[in-house]
Amino acid sequence: MHPFLQGLLAGLTPIQQSPHRMLLAVSGGADSTALAAGIVELEGRLGLHRNQLTVAHFDHRLRANSEEDANFVAGLCNDLAIDFHVGKASDSELANRKSDGIEAWARSARYRFLNETAGMVGARYILTGHTLNDQAETVLFRLLRGTGWRGAAGILPIHALSADISLLRPLLGVTRESVLDYLKLNQQTFVADPTNDSEPYTRNRIRHEVIPLMNDVMSRQSSPQLARFAGQMQRWLPWLETETARWAETCTTVDSPNTLRIDPRLFGQVPEVFRSEVIRHCWIRLQWPQQKMTEAHWQQCVEWALTMPAGEKRSLPGGICAETRNHQLWLTLKVES
Numbered sequence: 001m002h003p004f005l006q007g008l009l010a011g012l013t014p015i016q017q018s019p020h021r022m023l024l025a026v027s028g029g030a031d032s033t034a035l036a037a038g039i040v041e042l043e044g045r046l047g048l049h050r051n052q053l054t055v056a057h058f059d060h061r062l063r064a065n066s067e068e069d070a071n072f073v074a075g076l077c078n079d080l081a082i083d084f085h086v087g088k089a090s091d092s093e094l095a096n097r098k099s100d101g102i103e104a105w106a107r108s109a110r111y112r113f114l115n116e117t118a119g120m121v122g123a124r125y126i127l128t129g130h131t132l133n134d135q136a137e138t139v140l141f142r143l144l145r146g147t148g149w150r151g152a153a154g155i156l157p158i159h160a161l162s163a164d165i166s167l168l169r170p171l172l173g174v175t176r177e178s179v180l181d182y183l184k185l186n187q188q189t190f191v192a193d194p195t196n197d198s199e200p201y202t203r204n205r206i207r208h209e210v211i212p213l214m215n216d217v218m219s220r221q222s223s224p225q226l227a228r229f230a231g232q233m234q235r236w237l238p239w240l241e242t243e244t245a246r247w248a249e250t251c252t253t254v255d256s257p258n259t260l261r262i263d264p265r266l267f268g269q270v271p272e273v274f275r276s277e278v279i280r281h282c283w284i285r286l287q288w289p290q291q292k293m294t295e296a297h298w299q300q301c302v303e304w305a306l307t308m309p310a311g312e313k314r315s316l317p318g319g320i321c322a323e324t325r326n327h328q329l330w331l332t333l334k335v336e337s
């Protein structure tokens with residue numbers, strides 16, 4: 001068995017005992033194309049029927065020829081005999097996107113479509129083609145930004161989106177080199193995304209410049225080591241998140257989806273290692289924007305909760321206002337009218 005298929009099979013361990021309908025997110029790039037082809041090749045081992053597979057493709061309409069990708073995926077699904085669903089960004093969605101957050105907007109729009117499509121076709125799992133290399137790039141990017149232990153855990157292999165739908169990333173143990181070798185061996189074409197070679201994006205510079213330099217300095221591939229580090233952090237996550245939630249209950253109050261209060265007297269009793277994570281935990285629970293929040297911002301919140309003088313106001317990315325009143329730190333999300 002090809003190493004790619006071995007890695008894919010290992011990544012599907014969580015569902016091998018009870019296969020369900022799957023929605024495969026396929027962009028047409030090498031990773032997701034190999035994912036679709038590999039799942040079909042392994043369907044006998046997985047106990048799957050072809051009618052349990054559906055492919056979904058989202059056209060962000062960020063490139064003039066983006067429809068060609070959808071056409072490629074449609075042809076791939078025809079060859080593999082898999083049902084195919086395509087979605088595309090509306091004119092209003094494109095008009096409302098923020099120029100300084102295109103990647104975040106694209107990810108949000110894509111996952112919204114995937115979640116809706118999974119519900120429509122009755123899929124229990126949404127599968128994406130994130131690889132070991134994606135994991136390494138993500139971990140390094142987050143470390144350079146200044147992340148906490150949650151961010152250092154990188155891309156999680158499985159993540160519940162709702163009570164009925166989970167996101168599964170079965171290729172996180174597979175290298176990009178293995179993906180390309182598998183496709184070459186099977187003479188399977190794929191779409192080359194030109195944005196992967198566009199240097200203005202920080203992550204692409206990490207991929208094309210930083211990691212190759214690290215490989216040269218260390219005289220070995222650095223991506224497996226970064227991915228291994230993420231795996232070690234993931235093993236700590238359940239305990240860390242349980243402890244964080246427990247401490248959050250002791251010192252924070254959620255008055256509404258837009259308001260969070262922190263009691264400095266009780267917050268001061270929280271172990272230092274958990275303080276910024278308590279605030280981040282509440283942030284995530286309230287679904288407040290995190291894209292521009294760095295570790296420095298989380299630490300600022302900790303300091304404000306403990307020492308901000310009464311009556312002072314500060315601001316945070318994402319339209320969050322911090323203010324001390326009634327002997328508590330109030331964090332409020334500004335609601336656009």
